Amino acid sequence: MAAVAMSPMRTTLPYDSLPEDLVTMMLAFLDVDSLMRTRKTDRHHRMLLGVAYLQLRLSLVVSSLTLALGHTLDIPLPQLPLPLALSAVSATTMVIRGLARRLWMLEKGGRWARWKAILEMVFFMRGRKVVVLGDESFGVFSRREAFLRAPEAVRQWKMLSRETCVYHATSDSTRPLMSGDGIMRFYTDPYRQPTVRATASPMFPCGFDRTDPTSEIDGRTYVTYSNLIAFNLMLCIMRLRPAVYRHQWTTTATESAAFQRATTMMREGFESTDTLLPGVHQISYNMKRVMLTNGIEDGFMAFVQMMQWTSMIGRSIQVDVLTSEGAPYAVTRGRLDRVMGDVLGDEVWVKGKKYRERRFWEEVG
Incomplete structure (x- = not known):
């Protein structure tokens, strides 16, 4: 007697009827763009994607990032309340936008671990102060297209250096690590804009990394952009006070x-x-x-x-x-x-x- 294939019974539940704890578990698998689309279109679970959830999601990303970078980085979370002049609705909207922007830029930023040793140098250059990423750091790119178009290392350093100042011995003053696209040098005129190569250099023909490209400044070629930053910071450190042995x-x-x-x-x-x-x-x-x-x-x-x-x-x-x-x-x-x-x-x-x-x-x- 031939076996009869039995189709399992399938029950379909309306999405609207899913319990909140199950929906919350599902949200963990969505990227920030999907989260914001869900918040906009799903009125039944909209409250799950409020300030508290986005703060929790961002805090997990920040914790992982700061651990990878040796606790040299601090990223404060946007908080309520904002100034009393704003209504509760506009205050919430602004905080949610700030949280979503941070989540998106950190999740799309790429491999941040390349900056660990460099941020350690900056930590000591700043008198044991961590680098803080605030609103200016996350506003360094006005459009998403510009952020995604820049190589990973370049966009990361623009964010990390935006609000970060160190002592510049040659000018005997405190200066930001970057000014526009110019990186801080130890010269009297402290900012020079490096050339980021789109292809491998004859000096480094192998292993070209598009996320951290070979870069040039003042006639000198560096195997990666992050390496150029490291060497230039070292030259500044050589002129630091207090004493370096x-x-x-x-x-x-x-x-x-x-x-x-x-x-x-x-x-x-x-x-x-x-x-x-x-x-x-x-x-x-x-x-x-x-x-x-x-x-x-x-x-x-x-x-x-x-x-x-x-x-x-x-x-x-x-x-x-x-x-x-x-x-x-x-x-x-x-x-x-x-x-x-x-x-x-x-x-x-x-x-x-x-x-x-x-x-x-x-x-x-």
Whole structure:
């Protein structure tokens, strides 16, 4: 006897009759655009998508983001009540718009983790103050199309830097990290606009990342836009007050074990390179940076900047170690040896020139 296929009975419930707790669970799977469309069209569950729900949704996004960035970022949530001059309806509408805008820009922003080490530098440059994203930061793009058209790293840094000011030693004043499309430099005229490449550079032909493109400024090419920002912040840090302790070691002894170790580290991947500079000796530079600190929990900032160049007199390597750790710099020294090895670490720390930045570098010891 042939088996008879039995169709399971299916019951369809009107969406309007779904319980609120089930609808709330479903909302978690919607992006912010879908949430706002649902709020506009679903009158039965409109109250579920009010200020309280959007604040909760945004707080979860912010918590995840701040954890990924090492707690160097603060994003206050728009709150009720607004000024009493506004009616309750307009106040609610403005808060909901602010919450939705933040949700949309953070969720569409891309991979934010690339800024962790850079925000740690900014944290110490600002006297241990976190970066705060307020209304100006989320208003830096007037249209969604402009936001989506910009590469991820560019739009992220515009938001992160919009309301963030640091001390600029050359002008002896506090300045924002960006002015328009110009990034802060250490020169007297502090803002220069980088060129963000649409295609790979001949200097970095492999691994071009459209979300964080190769970028150029002042004749120097950086493998990514975020790398350009990092190097420029380091140059500003070198001129910071209060004091930053610095070791500088330079060698042309190409046969030495220290030189060979430094060359190996450089070969692992340059992060910045100059074009050939016209004039003296046609010098070409390559640079690399290595962070020595693991986050703001260390309580100080330390990094290594390595530079290699070739000129008419041969090949040279310079290693700079900068730290805001207090004497005797034990943690910095230990991390330096671990990253660079005992031979190169000893060479840099023991034989390198020692400086402490005041207004300009002054050699000490």
